[in-house]
Amino acid sequence: MIAMSLSRGHVELLQFVRDRTAVVFTFFFPALLLLLFGTIFGSESTDSGVAVSRIFTASMIAYGILNTAFVTMGSGLAMDREDGTLKRLRGTPMPATAYLIGKGLLVFALSLAEVAFLILMGVLVFDMPLPPAGHWVTFAWIFVLSVVACSLLGIAVSGLVKNARNAGAILNVPVVALQFVSGVFIHPMSQLPDWLEKVASIFPVRWMAQGFRYVFLPDEAKVTEIGGAWNLGTVAVVLGVWCVIGLVLCLVTFRWSGRDK
Amino acid sequence: MTAAWSFRRAAQQSTIRSMEAIEVTGLRKTYGGQDAVAGIDLVVARGEIFSLLGPNGAGKTTTVEILEGHRRRTAGDVRVLGEDPGTAGSAWRARIGIVLQDADDAADLTVHEMVRHIGGFYPDPRPADEAIELVGLTAKRNSKIRTLSGGQRRRVDVALGIVGRPELLFLDEPTTGFDPEARRRFWDLIRTLAGDGTTILLTTHYLDEAEALADRLAVVSAGRIVAEGTPATLGGRGAAEARVSWTENGVTRVEQVTDPSDLIRHLVASGADLSTLTITRPTLEDTYLSLIGAAR
Structure with missing residues (x-):
């Protein structure tokens, strides 16, 4: 079982890195946006005196994880249903769990690499200092919860995709919309209408971005957060609840084939 | 173990x-x-x-x-x-082994990578190179599946179907x-597998x-x-009459008989010109077409 899962993970990674479109769009796109936003707005600073480029770097990590976990998982599953990957595997003694663990390994490896790349860019291009040692513990649990929640939701949403060619477009609708309302592209969130702020707070992206800002920004930057505090407890609860919702949706909606049989 | x-x-x-x-x-x-x-x-x-x-x-x-x-x-x-x-x-x-009809997966893997990967799920698989050899793809062992022709792609499917020794x-x-x-070559492979x-x-x-x-x-x-x-007897094919045709004095003659032996013997004895002689029975295709025609 472990050997089968590792073998799946290996093959998933091989296929991902050999698919240039996936590498460019999933992997380098958040970095490109960071470079653009950071350069355009970089010299400004917020009320708290923190450079905008640093805020973008921290927030963009949430976008990176959405791409490497939610989009990779969602479009990957839709594609595997359509091109016969799942049908082939289902005809072998490999259990479904090994397939999903393999996808999970891919998503974790990609997310780690993506986050490392974004942090490196923040440090080298925008002079972002690395956070103190204690913050890395917080980073670790926010990262794990974010990747798990986004992956599970990606699996669940893949069931709604009827045609794998459209998967990227369909999955990017919630992704892009949530970037705008969750304080990633537009910060602080207090610029949003009150109701939109409330709607955005239902979804995980706002809390992911807020958590990563805590990790990478100085403490005084919390004045620009809603309520003027980091609210790490709420971050943990909301992401945890989304993990559970995602898991339940997966168990209810997962299917091997594209058509109902 | x-x-x-x-x-x-x-x-x-x-x-x-x-x-x-x-x-x-x-x-x-x-x-x-x-x-x-x-x-x-x-x-x-x-x-x-x-x-x-x-x-x-x-x-x-x-x-x-x-x-x-x-x-x-x-x-x-x-x-x-x-x-x-x-x-x-x-x-x-x-x-069991399944050879898929329309799969398009693993385009970015090489033939050997994919066969070894799938073989790894079975308790007693053939070595990947043996399965590849059996379908005659050894020369394409290290080619990405994406680059193969349609027929070669199907041969990879066959290799994946037999790698687990089904x-x-x-x-x-x-x-x-x-x-x-x-x-x-594929027919030979199927006969070899059946022979085993x-x-x-x-x-x-x-x-x-x-x-x-x-x-x-x-x-x-x-x-x-x-x-x-069986292929010889399907749909009454084995019992069907043979159609014997030859030319006699410039005229084409046709007779339907169960056993053409007597007719041929008679024709040879009579000194008929047998250079255009044909004996045909319904082909499997004729039988098949009449069967599915009748069922419709």
Whole structure:
């Protein structure tokens, strides 16, 4: 079982890195946006005196994880249903769990690499200092919860995709919309209408971005957060609840084939 | 070790349970009130090459996918290697091999990477290079699957179907897109596998393929089996009259006889010109077309 899962993970990674479109769009796109936003707005600073480029770097990590976990998982599953990957595997003694663990390994490896790349860019291009040692513990649990929640939701949403060619477009609708309302592209969130702020707070992206800002920004930057505090407890609860919702949706909606049989 | 041992034990137990590779009674599959499979009975013995023929939409693929465990049936009793494919687990899957008809997966992997990867799921797989050699793709071993031709791509599917040393191999229209030489080589491979005791269920559109390979075959039309037999006897073909034709004084003569021996002897004795003599029986294709024509 472990050997089968590792073998799946290996093959998933091989296929991902050999698919240039996936590498460019999933992997380098958040970095490109960071470079653009950071350069355009970089010299400004917020009320708290923190450079905008640093805020973008921290927030963009949430976008990176959405791409490497939610989009990779969602479009990957839709594609595997359509091109016969799942049908082939289902005809072998490999259990479904090994397939999903393999996808999970891919998503974790990609997310780690993506986050490392974004942090490196923040440090080298925008002079972002690395956070103190204690913050890395917080980073670790926010990262794990974010990747798990986004992956599970990606699996669940893949069931709604009827045609794998459209998967990227369909999955990017919630992704892009949530970037705008969750304080990633537009910060602080207090610029949003009150109701939109409330709607955005239902979804995980706002809390992911807020958590990563805590990790990478100085403490005084919390004045620009809603309520003027980091609210790490709420971050943990909301992401945890989304993990559970995602898991339940997966168990209810997962299917091997594209058509109902 | 333990996993391989329990796979083998499960294999032995079900060999005792059933001598037939496939037993199907009263199989039905309904989609939205329409019968795709309308009551099929089928027995395939171990070691046999059995071919299912039929036009598109006749229910061949649906039937095969139910036997493979890919689809659920509406009604009927199905035993494949002694187990119900609807509930059988991974030990059963280790004993079957499936050659997919229209897969397009793993385009960015090389032939060897993919065959070794899939082989790794089986308790006692063939070495990847052996499976690749068997389908004649050794020269393409390190090529990405994306770069292969349609026929080569199907040969990868065959390699993936046999890498686990299956007791029963499902081949759904396996030679579509093969060039003539690749088809002949593929036929040799199927005969070799059958010679080693592998049971083979083959669906095909090519009647010459069924005739060359199958020990027995069945014609499916509109969800039912309309004829079953050996390639020589299907649909009364063995008992059909021979059509003898020759030229006599510039006129073409034709006679239908059960046994042409007497007629030929008579013609030779009478000194007739036999340079244009032909004796024909209905081909498998003639028989097949009349069978599915009658069923419609």
